[in-house]
Amino acid sequence: MAQIQLENLAHSYLVNPTQSWQWALKPMNMTWRQGGAYALLGPSGCGKTTLLNVISGLVTPSHGRILFDGRDVSRIPTEARNIAQVFQFPVVYDTMTVADNLAFPLQNRGVAKATVAARVRQVGHMLGLEPIMNRRARGLTADLQQKVSLGRGLVRSDVGAILFDEPLTVIDPHLKWQLRAQIRRVHAETDVTMIYVTHDQTEALTFADSVVVMYQGEVVQIGTPQELFDRPAHTFVGYFIGSPGMNVLPARVEGDRAHIGSQVLQLAQGIAATASDGKMEIGIRPEYLRVERGGRGLPVQVRRVDDIGRIKIVHCLLEGMPIAAIAGEDAEIPADGVMLVPEQTQIHVYCNSHRVE
Amino acid sequence: MQKPVDNRAWFLVAPVFMLVAFNAILPLMTVVNYSFQDTFSNNQFFWNGVQWYVELLDPRSELGERFYESLGRSLAFSAIILAIEVPLGLMVALSMPKRGAALALCLMLMALPLLLPWNVVGIIWQLYARDNIGLFGWTVNAIGIPFNYTNSAVSSWVVIVLMDVWHWTSLIALLCYAGLRAIPEAYYQAAKIDGASRLLVFLRIQMPKLQRVLTIGILLRFMDSFMIYTEPFVVTGGGPGNYTTMLSINLVKIALGQFDLGKAGAMSIVYTLITLSVCWLFYTVITTREGKEGAAS
Known part of the structure; x- marks a missing residue:
């Protein structure tokens, strides 16, 4: 479980940013509550994926610190952080079965066999993957693959936060609702912090308790869907929501x-x-x-x-x-x-x- | 929508059919024709039935012995160069730089041997491997290993294998490199999050994604090496003795050296069938295996 704090966090892909546009992320301070369901909403190129990658450790921020439950993890590599990420395109290990896919992160961390089997069964049940546990991941439809990749995050008992990077982009429209509802249900059952990046306001508003709106590398408002609608703190929020x-x-x-x-x-x-x-x-x-x-x-x-x-x-x-x-x-x-x-x-x-x- | 049926549309295919007939089917049939006949001279041909084939496939006959020996050499050659070029090409592709000037330089250097004509490569190695004036041959002798491809079977095989590796490894490397670049970054990121080791990244992500390009690469290299003629011909001329006489060299010797068109015809047909069936087998195995795992990926 983790509460994630960003302290004066900023990132630039350039060495010495001088102009405002050179920041991929402008300096920000914020706290992601343990167990919260957050949506990170903004147009393409606003820095939301960069922020997500900074939190997961795939990108090392050029300025500031990230704290997980008060522990500075800014320089700690991804695999050592208790974090999982679901990507835009489903990432599965093609040649492995669904069960092996789910077991993979645990095996890599040297978890005992019996524990692995139990966790895999549990997560398979939670995501409704039981009927396909022994199928190879390659032939699965995109929504099932996305579930498998979510499952690889859930299976680790140490995971404090799961980050979603526009996870429904390649899913058929009629399955999107279903999958999103399932993610919500998983959130209710597990109490992990979830951060969900999207540029689709409906997705953000239906998923999250708290929506973080980003614009040009800056967090312009954090609030409930109702607050964003009634009191947009930035003209962009007003324009983007609604x-x-x-x-x-x-x-x-x-x-x-x-x-x-x-x-x-x-x-x-x-x-x-x-x-x-x-x-x-x-x-x-x-x-x-x-x-x-x-x-x-x-x-x-x-x-x-x-x-x-x-x-x-x-x-x-x-x-x-x-x-x-x-x-x-x-x-x-x-x-x-x-x-x-x-x-x-x-x-x-x-x-x-x-x-x- | 109802599609109109009009058999006259077949006439539209006629030009292509004629072209293919003219440049593929008819020449092949000429060979088939020769393979059933015998000749002495003056363009006088006699029907010989399947005698050439019987002789060819009988290892006790003179022709059969030559055929099986050279077939064995050709298969051994293909096996050796595949066993070297595939892993080597893969390793080169894995260690190539991802971007920048170094990448451009790498690509250029690697494309270079692929652009050289076969007989030029043959001549380069013919000279390079000589024990008296060739840098390679001289150096190997200088460090105390006897090396002379004109009188030693081992030396001659070392030269033609090295030459093929030098010439064609970049093809495998370039194919693999393209395949590797096509793997989305998210796979590597996911592997990091899952705590996968470098070896597991290779086995679980890179190898499965490279399967297709490797199939193509192996197929191309097999066909090319199985049919290789020019390079060994230029370097060793099939010698010393018959140690480097591949199937293709043997075929040319029979057809043009001895002017045994019947024997050569039969050999050509069997040669073609072997190539075709190996490729077909290989391709079928790979595609059905992929099909079983589901076509979508």
Whole structure:
């Protein structure tokens, strides 16, 4: 079991990074709770795989320390850390049977034969691999192979954390849910820390108790799915979580008023004047914009309405800038004279992309 | 979708069929034809039935003795060079640099022997291995080991085996190198996490993944070495005595030296059948073994 702490951790593939983009991981401090189910969410190239590899020891960080239960493991090789990793493409030992695959990590560590057999049986049972224990791993379907590779992590009793690097990428869509549910179940049964890297928000939100959103080598927010949705700490979080993402509009903020072009928005509470140095933006989710005809709100031109069944997504232009709103499936969208009425408490103010409280 | 059936479409295959007939089937049939006939001179041929084949396959006859002896030599040669080139090529591939200028240099140096024409390689070794003016032959003699490929069977075999290893090991190495590069990094990372030793990484990851390229490599090297002609012919001319007279050299001697077209024809057919059946056997064994383990991988 392990609680994982990152202390001023940073990584660059260059020797002397000077510019911000040269960091694969910008300096960060965080703690992964023992037994937590975390999702590491971000677009391709944001550094999430690097972070995962730093934790598992496949990459040695250029700066800072990693602590497992208070023990510094930054320079300890992968095989000596109590960690397992499941990769994007299923990694199995082709010529070995499923049972031998599961036994492999234990045999390499010199575990007694009887213990190995017992652990293999137990893990085989947990993952529902019993009927195929004596088949060679080569011929198995991708989802079974992925289970085998997860099993190789679970079989070690010393494993404190299992890291998943986009493990469902090559799995058939109808099996994805099943496999993810099984990973969740395994998590509940075993109480190992799980860190799950993905760029798919649905996957992250359904898997994790706590979602870590990364953007350009930086952790921009850690929170429950609800927190990420309701209070995005960074414009990227607002944009990345939710479909469609949050509307982010450049604005001039004075006290409790935001000016968007010639329009004025009343904010729920004012912000300190000092916080308004820098690039100011306001963000509001399409869910919190009501489409009305006339009335008080932001006058927009409707460009397109996507009826996706349960709801309608209304794409509009506000002062030439795109803005989206969500309307009920029965809502009539008038051709002109449309106003978007925002929910006042759901308007967020961002300074240099970070949320201002 | 209903596919229209029109047998006239077969005519579209006719050009290819004619081409293949012209350059493969007809020449082969000419050989088959000769193998059933005897001739004295003046293009006068007589039907001889399967007599040449009977003689060829009978080890007590003069022709049979020559055939079996040279067949044995050819098989021994193929076995020896495969036993050396496959492990050696594999080792070279495993120890090659992964990237950078060193890799480029390695690849270039290794590709070099593959580009040389067979008789050039033959001439290089013919000179290199001479006991009087050849660096290799002279050095071996200088350190006290008698070495002269013109009068010693062992010396002549050492030269032609070394020459083949020198010429073709890079083929195996390059094939294996390509195979190794195709293994995703995740396999090595997983092996690290599983605590696998270097040996286990080789046995459980690299060897299984190399199976396909090794199959191809062994097949190519077997066929090439079993049919080898030019190099030993240039170096030893089949000698001393008949010690390095491979099947191919024997065939040419019979066909062009003695002008026994019937015997040579029969020998050619048997030669071809041996090559084909060994390749077929080899390929079938490998593919069915893979098939049993499941085609998907």
